[in-house]
Amino acid sequence: MTENEPSNALEIKGLVKLYKGKRSVEAKRALDGIDLVVPRGSLFGLLGPNGAGKSTLINILAGLTLKTAGSVRVCGADLDREERRVKSSIGVVPQENNIDTFFTPRELLEFQAGLYGMPPKERITNYLLEMLSLMDMADAPTRRLSGGMRRRLMVAKAMAHRPPILILDEPTAGVDIEQRRALWAQIKQLQKTGTTILLTTHHLEEAQELCESLAILHQGHIAANDTKDNLLNQLDNKSLTITVDRDLRDVPPNLRPHGWTLEGSRRLKLPAAKASLSLGQMMLSVQVNGLNIIDIVTYETNLEDVFMKFTQSAAPDAPSNRQAYPTLF
Ligand SMILES: Nc1ncnc2c1ncn2[C@@H]1O[C@H](COP(=O)(O)OP(=O)(O)OP(=O)(O)O)[C@@H](O)[C@H]1O
Numbered sequence: 606m607t608e609n610e611p612s613n614a615l616e617i618k619g620l621v622k623l624y625k626g627k628r629s630v631e632a633k634r635a636l637d638g639i640d641l642v643v644p645r646g647s648l649f650g651l652l653g654p655n656g657a658g659k660s661t662l663i664n665i666l667a668g669l670t671l672k673t674a675g676s677v678r679v680c681g682a683d684l685d686r687e688e689r690r691v692k693s694s695i696g697v698v699p700q701e702n703n704i705d706t707f708f709t710p711r712e713l714l715e716f717q718a719g720l721y722g723m724p725p726k727e728r729i730t731n732y733l734l735e736m737l738s739l740m741d742m743a744d745a746p747t748r749r750l751s752g753g754m755r756r757r758l759m760v761a762k763a764m765a766h767r768p769p770i771l772i773l774d775e776p777t778a779g780v781d782i783e784q785r786r787a788l789w790a791q792i793k794q795l796q797k798t799g800t801t802i803l804l805t806t807h808h809l810e811e812a813q814e815l816c817e818s819l820a821i822l823h824q825g826h827i828a829a830n831d832t833k834d835n836l837l838n839q840l841d842n843k844s845l846t847i848t849v850d851r852d853l854r855d856v857p858p859n860l861r862p863h864g865w866t867l868e869g870s871r872r873l874k875l876p877a878a879k880a881s882l883s884l885g886q887m888m889l890s891v892q893v894n895g896l897n898i899i900d901i902v903t904y905e906t907n908l909e910d911v912f913m914k915f916t917q918s919a920a921p922d923a924p925s926n927r928q929a930y931p932t933l934f
């Protein structure tokens with residue numbers, strides 16, 4: 606990054622999208638004042654349940670949907686005033702594949718680079734085919750590609766004009782586990798070579814594996830926005846569960862002061878936040894009751910817990926909720 610380059614890849618302020626209703630379709634405020642900053646070089650995840658507004662946000666960045674209000678800057682360029690600069694700075698993989706199956710992958714990538722005015726010398730077609738494991742099918746008609754290969758070709762297509770920012774809407778939807786892992790490695794590789802990546806995903810395991818920072822979108826609002834580690838630390842529901850070899854009617858008296866609870870008749874559970882002893886001491890304090898330990902399970906907070914916490918409740922200021930049931934009580 607040179608001194609004059611902005612440090613943020615994306616700066617979004619007060620972004621609103623109102624889809625106007627048409628006959629049978631109700632009007633929808635899909636984005637209700639989104640503020641979001643994505644630092645240059647980061648691998649940023651946008652999570653949220655179905656209909657939260659993720660694709661709407663991405664489609665606005667891609668120039669596929671017009672925003673209603675707010676401002677968007679991409680690598681310092683304003684979406685309203687410098688549309689061409691914005692377009693050349695981002696490559697977008699939309700949620701739905703839109704590959705023209707008439708072309709071969711190689712032709713498609715060459716054509717795409719040409720569309721952006723990239724001289725043949727600067728094109729990276731072979732590099733992309735190699736990196737996304739598509740070389741074997743480079744000259745085959747695209748209709749012969751499997752779903753996973755098409756998804757990877759979509760990523761290559763988005764990168765054909767060498768944009769500094771790659772935006773992926775559900776990159777691994779419909780991709781099997783093995784290919785998903787391969788695509789994760791390729792996404793990480795792209796980040797290492799300096800590309801900023803913003804992705805949406807429904808696979809929380811994918812977000813946990815890839816993303817350093819995350820925003821959770823819920824009913825058109827940002828419900829949480831922090832580093833992955835901070836989000837995981839916010840919810841301290843780690844626990845230790847020890848299964849013993851005899852039925853118990855209650856927590857043994859020596860364990861009660863430490864906060865153990867009994868689940869069923871044989872499982873003793875201790876929330877990690879309450880654990881003041883080492884694991885060895887805890888095991889001993891169970892065993893002194895003449896109990897044999899037959900299983901130990903530790904539970905770590907994961908992104909699913911965080912996701913549930915921020916998306917189960919109603920969005921705080923969502924207009925549709927402000928006046929919920931005003932006259933019932
Ligand atoms: N073209 C459109 N016209 C009217 N409403 C729309 C349109 N596109 C999206 N919506 C509505 O806007 C809201 C947000 O949709 P969006 O596709 O952005 O959600 P999403 O977070 O991407 O969901 P998913 O996880 O299912 O992909 C939804 O209520 C959706 O029905």
Ligand SMILES: [Mg+2]
Nearest residue numbers: 659660661700
């Ligand atoms: Mg979507």
